[in-house]
Amino acid sequence: MITTTISSFGISDIISLLIVFSIIYVTRFYYHYFTRHNPLPGPFPLPIVGSAYQQIGYGFNDWLLSLHKKYGDMYEIILAGQRLIVLCKPDLIENMILPSTKTKYSIRQPNTEGFVEYGFAGVGIAFNNDHKSWKYNRQFFTQALSTSNLNYQAIEWTNELWNEMESYWNNLGEDYELNLTKWMHRFTNEMIFRISTGVKNDAITCYYNMLISSNNNKNLLNEKENEKLKNSENFVESLETYMEGLIYFYTFNKFIRNNFPFIRGKVKKLLKNKDYLFDRLYNIVKERRIEIENTPLDQPLRHDMLTSYITANTPRDINVVKQADADLLRPMTDKEIFGNILDAVLGGTDTAANFICFIIYSLEHYPEVKQRLRQEFDRVLENDLTRPITYKDLDKLE
């Protein structure tokens, strides 16, 4: 009886069903679209893809800028099934970023299923909407960053790395046209990673070697050095790929990510890269835990955020915990530590690199400001711009 029913259900019935489902889906989609609250101007969305089809041929930011020109200071788009309002004027944004618990806009970024699949929503700080877990992670993030030993160490590492970078620039010669964006991304990548984990990942050396190898058409390193740098380069690239991939999980819903040609393949590669990156970060946490366990209590430990996380609320903790909140008194798990490290690396690399580039760009456009800055450096560093900057100098800089 059942067999008969199935066999009499032919291809044409499946097509009819698909057509009926599609009509229901499209009708529902446009019903919601046309009856939405407070409609704003914006590109007309299509079912499934929303506004994403309009982005084809643009970078994400250029696309938003072009929509700003067309639709004004406040417009809406639909990405991954979510309605997003884009604000392009500071005073429209100002009342959303009040540091108050009474604000209507407490959730800064919804945890979409895309972000969860890509592994950074729900862990760490920046994309953690679980208030209790956010507060816990945030407490140790702030504590690690405000430890004076870590700050001294960070300044020493910054001086050291900047000198290393400058020596490469000198080797490349005066004719070399420096791509500041690329160098600064490498610089902040290596700095943030070192501060977060204590591990040097050679992002700058890798970039320099790539440049000289392509200039001379030959590799000047031995096999062991090559292997080490290749390992570092894979890691740096996996981080860059991870950040570039965020937009796929922001823009496209699960259906598009899993089914659309080109996008599906790219998403598969991004998820493979994510697994590689996360494995490496977890391994760093595990290895450091073992190192700390094997270090006698009377021997001091290196100062980095990872060490601070692992030792928090253990007999090795160097911080006096003032918090009476019982929830904050337990040690951190590997997953919590991993989330905080991922946040620092994701939150601190592009932001800091762009920040340095913008400063340099602006200083070149405002020579009078550049001159004042130079005078201030001369005063604080007593006309010796070659000596390493100290913690005290930073305090004196206005």
Ligand code: HEM
């Ligand atoms: C000039 C460089 C930087 C800029 C312009 C910048 C910008 C921002 C902004 C605007 C936010 C708020 C985002 C929101 O509320 O949705 C934020 C949050 C955050 N940033 Fe940065 N950031 C910079 C450097 C860093 C660095 C170096 C780190 C890590 C060491 C970092 C880690 C974080 C974290 C963890 C959050 C989330 C804080 C929370 O939710 O409590 N940022 N950043």
